[in-house]
Amino acid sequence: MSEYDDAIRLEPGDGPTRRTGTFTEDWMIGNAVNGGFVMAAGLQALGEHLAADPAEETKHSDPVVMSAYFMTASAPGPFTVTTDLMRCGRMLSTGQISLSQPGSDGTPVERMRAIASFGNLEQVDTFKQSTPPDMPPPEQCVSSEQAPPEFLANMRFLERLDLRLDPATAGWALGKPSMKGVIRGWLRLKDAREPDTTMLMMALDALPPVAFDLGILGWTPTLEFTGHIRRRPAPGWLQVSLSSENVGGGMMEEDASIWDSTGALVAQSRQLCGVRLSTGRNG
Known part of the structure; x- marks a missing residue:
């Protein structure tokens, strides 16, 4: 079993709609578990719910769309995912996901709530796609x-990845952000596990925040995230591109696109992030 599969493994909980797992420090960014990994855990739970539900006759196994809201940051430790199957259709099956962790007094604290639809992306006809x-x-x-040790010390999540940034968009790491709001790179899991559709949702939130290329080096927590999975990825490297056009009011959007090793577009997302312009601003 790969490192990723072991980390995302779930156990049956109290009842058919509840599953439990444990977040470890290995998947943290700063003081929180990476949001993309939290979403992947939620999708894993809903996928298992669908696979076991007798009403799910079409066996939809691929996440197609997910819209997630993050209420509080996830921390290392046990978590519970509760899933609710809303509708099983011919093309898509849709359910709700709630991921929570025990608070300081033992009371459950909801970290993320999402609605996601699953389908079958085994064969997808493409009429038009971005290159x-x-x-x-x-x-x-x-x-x-190659990042400075003091940077990597707070980015345990990056140790799980083989990430190679396009030099044209990596100037921020040397204190010279381009101010264009673009970061691009190649991505795969360090343990050589090949990508699948659930892992793609994590990959959409795996690169350093595009805010870094705008000279904003502080924390940019995800407030809302919507991801689309377009097809099953081919084995090999993923090519990821992030961009942002609008920053203001303490928020910014981040758009992501992923292509697989064949050049096929496999995933897209837009997320709304919080941002503090006074933190680490360069230029």
């Missing part, structure tokens, strides 16, 4: 392992 950006091959890009 991947022109980037150097992975071996000519900047590995996250």
Whole structure:
């Protein structure tokens, strides 16, 4: 079993709609568990619910769309996912996900609530799609392992990834952000596990925040995230591109697109993030 599969493994909880797991420090960014990994855990629970539900005759196994709200940051430790199957249709099956953790007094604290739809992406016809950006091959890009030790010390999540940033969008790491609001890179899991549709939702939130390329180096917590999975990814590297056009009012959006090793668009997302312009602003 891969490191990723072991970390996302769930156990039956109290009743058919509840499953439990444990977040470890290995998947943390700063003081919180990576939001993409939290979403992947929620999707894993809903997928298992669908697979076991007798009403789910079409066996929808691929997440297609997910809209998630983050109420509080997830921490290392046990968590519970409660799922509610809302509708089983011919093309899609839709359910609600609530992920919670015990608070300081033992009372459950909800970390994330989401609605997600599953379908079958085994064969997808493509009429039109965006093309991947022109980037150097992975071996000519900047590995996250080259980041300063003090940066990596608070980014345990990056140790789980093989991340190579396009040099043209990595100037922020040297104190020279381009101020264009773009970060691109190649991505795969460090343990060589090949990507699947659930892992793609995590990959949409795996790169450093695009705010870094705007000289904003503080925490940018996700408030709302909507991701679309377009097809099952081919084995190999994922090519990820982040961008942002609007920052203001203490918030910014971050758009992400992922192409697989064949150049096919496999996932897209938009998230609304909190941002503090006074933190680490350069330029």
